[in-house]
Amino acid sequence: MEIKDVLKNKGLKITKKRIGILKVLDMVEYPVDVLEIKDKLNDNDIEINLSTVYRALEDMAEVGIVNRVNFSSDTRVFYELNRNGHHHYLHCLKCKALVIIDGCPLDDYQEDLAKKTKYDLTGHNLDIYGYCPKCQDKK
Numbered sequence: 001m002e003i004k005d006v007l008k009n010k011g012l013k014i015t016k017k018r019i020g021i022l023k024v025l026d027m028v029e030y031p032v033d034v035l036e037i038k039d040k041l042n043d044n045d046i047e048i049n050l051s052t053v054y055r056a057l058e059d060m061a062e063v064g065i066v067n068r069v070n071f072s073s074d075t076r077v078f079y080e081l082n083r084n085g086h087h088h089y090l091h092c093l094k095c096k097a098l099v100i101i102d103g104c105p106l107d108d109y110q111e112d113l114a115k116k117t118k119y120d121l122t123g124h125n126l127d128i129y130g131y132c133p134k135c136q137d138k139k
């Protein structure tokens, strides 16, 4: 699907900045933070300031075009394209490598919990971290 159509389908205005941000997210395979997105846009001659990048990302997260990703070992908020819905990451504390975990081990759990507690649960974070095989060798 064209990036323009993604925005249109979700009822967001098509702007050069939003398209630029989505192109950056489409290029990378790992979640990136606001600063890195801004740098990449500047590399492509798109002048944009941090708060604009942040606002555009939040707008697009609200409608599900991008996902917010949080890691407990890092205070920054990362963003990624919502390619195949919800998933989790393994991350290496040393080289910061990220590996996507297929599927969510907490889906059933969250559903059960919602039934039991009558909460309307809207999401969860699961952070799995340690040292990747390469970094273990170096230890």
Ligand SMILES: [Zn+2]
Binding pocket: 092, 093, 094, 095, 096, 097, 131, 132, 133, 134, 135
């Ligand atoms: Zn590593």
Ligand SMILES: [Zn+2]
Binding pocket: 086, 087, 088, 104, 105, 106, 107, 124, 126
């Ligand atoms: Zn999950």
